[in-house]
Amino acid sequence: VQFFYSENIDNDFIILEGEEMNHCTKSLRKKVGDLICVIDGSGGCYTCEIINIDFKICKLLIINKKIINKKNKVHLFISPTKNHKRIEWMLEKIVEIGVDRITFLICENSIRKTVNLKRLNKIALSAMKQTQNYFLPIIDDCLSFKDAFDIIESQAKYIAHLCYDNIPLLSKSIKNNNTKCIFIGPEGDFTNNEVSYALKQNFIEVSLGKSRLRTETSGIVSTIILNLDNE
Structure with missing residues (x-):
């Protein structure tokens, strides 16, 4: 499973931009309708569907989310x-x-x-x-x-x-x-x-x-x- 990173999370949507977007859409050639996994660096893991790609951002719809809590x-x-x-x-x-x-x-x-x-x-x-x-x-x-x-x-x-x-x-x-x-x-x-x-x-x-x-x-x-x- 390929993980992507974003802190730009708003309710049901996530935005990929910069290097993360380029890696997703250009290097891996992901397209609208594909499912990807995004992590926020704080314990959140999101299964998302790509719903829009333009020159600067890739917009994702959150399908499922999982939150991991550390004991210490x-x-x-x-x-x-x-x-x-x-x-x-x-x-x-x-x-x-x-x-x-x-x-x-x-x-x-x-x-x-x-x-x-x-x-x-x-x-x-x-x-x-x-x-x-x-x-x-x-x-x-x-x-x-x-x-x-x-x-x-x-x-x-x-x-x-x-x-x-x-x-x-x-x-x-x-x-x-x-x-x-x-x-x-x-x-x-x-x-x-x-x-x-x-x-x-x-x-x-x-x-x-x-x-x-x-x-x-x-x-x-x-x-x-x-x-x-x-x-």
Whole structure:
């Protein structure tokens, strides 16, 4: 099943435009009367009939709709990797797994301090459609470590680090909360001061295992663990 994306939904009708319209009507040669599936990125999936095609828009009639509700929400705070392609690879995987929001952290040891938001949003949209995931994550631009605390809405808050030993595993520390967030640091990890600051904000320090994982791998592993309640 080919999925299309639109936020332009009004009662019984949906409008496709831009790249989504071109892909539907030109690449796939869909025509009036054909049925297609549209997702809104917020858990809604719509079976639609194409009722009109013009130069700029494709108008659809909603035949059936299904709304998916997630048990919990996951917010990943992660320092961007030096190689932007590793960020893109990670993003594809965590969208497939399921993540609701991604915020890029600029820490004391961060090397990269910018990301290409336009490209990342495009990759996230493509990954959502290809894997038939109904949820499109919000992707925030880079924030300083301390500024990131101002946008936290999660009930359960974790910080994964390697500053010292004998830290409990994330998988053993999960609380039954509806909203969860985790901080993942850069290649050089968080500093002791950053970890101390997070703990003062009622964060729980956790480990992702014995191996020293790359930043992007840590993002994937933590997203999998925090999504276990959604299964």
